[in-house]
Ligand SMILES: Nc1ncnc2c1ncn2[C@@H]1O[C@H](COP(=O)(O)OP(=O)(O)OP(=O)(O)O)[C@@H](O)[C@H]1O
């Protein structure tokens with residue numbers, strides 16, 4: 001721990017820097033962040049006038065704080081991880097062999113370090129992760145379109161959540177749920193990779209939109225969408241999960257998707273979920289924090305969807 005005196009001393013040294021020096025120090029610091037963020041950070045930096053000493057200093061200090069927070073989080077969360085990976089071979093769709101997935105995962109690992117690359121396009125983004133799919137076309141080299149890669153980018157949020165391994169394990173567990181006539185499901189896990197610096201996974205890509213995107217009209221509501229069928233299926237699925245003592249706990253509008261083909265509901269993102277079979281759990285929503293109640297969250301979403309549809313009908 002540094003004493004306050006040390007900090008003041010540092011502050012004083014920094015105060016003496018010129019605008020140009022702050023700019024240079026910021027540039028050096030930006031290089032320490034994940035490549036995916038560097039472009040945005042750089043854009044923010046160049047927007048500041050080169051003579052604006054105060055502005056450049058504030059930018060540098062904010063960046064430094066962010067770096068230190070992130071560094072701390074990584075140290076806490078990741079120092080324990082050796083390299084670990086697993087293929088869920090039984091779930092791979094036709095055309096996606098383990099070898100192909102392996103090749104693409106390696107390529108993806110390289111490419112996520114290269115921000116300029118647009119070979120993988122964004123499917124969505126959450127508080128901890130960015131989800132990407134490989135662009136269709138020549139470069140696809142047979143990688144079936146139903147694969148997406150979830151890559152952890154905001155470690156400061158991720159550190160309190162499940163590891164990507166735990167997340168896929170829970171999804172795998174949910175795959176056992178089979179309810180006749182019910183179309184709700186979770187994306188099939190294909191692969192995960194973790195080491196001290198990188199955590200990502202590959203899973204079934206859902207061609208659809210989140211409830212949030214539908215309500216925001218960023219994605220269209222599929223023709224023939226039936227509100228009751230959709231929400232009843234999710235409810236029944238959640239009840240079955242709960243019977244098996246699996247609780248999602250983060251069922252906000254960005255974590256339920258609606259597949260364009262057939263309007264099937266898909267529950268995603270098991271980053272805050274818990275398997276209450278493991279260890280004693282009095283209240284799964286209170287265990288180690290405070291979480292969203294699955295059923296209550298779903299009810300809220302249903303109400304919003306109904307008023308959204310009514311509003312659209314009303315013109
Ligand atoms: N299997 C998938 N198929 C298609 N799109 C997906 C898939 N998984 C995630 N997405 C998209 O990526 C977004 C972010 O993914 P996810 O919710 O897993 O990340 P997160 O950072 O853990 O989110 P949160 O902010 O809820 O913690 C989703 O809201 C969705 O738009």
Ligand SMILES: [Mg+2]
Pocket residue numbers: 126127254255269
């Ligand atoms: Mg999410």
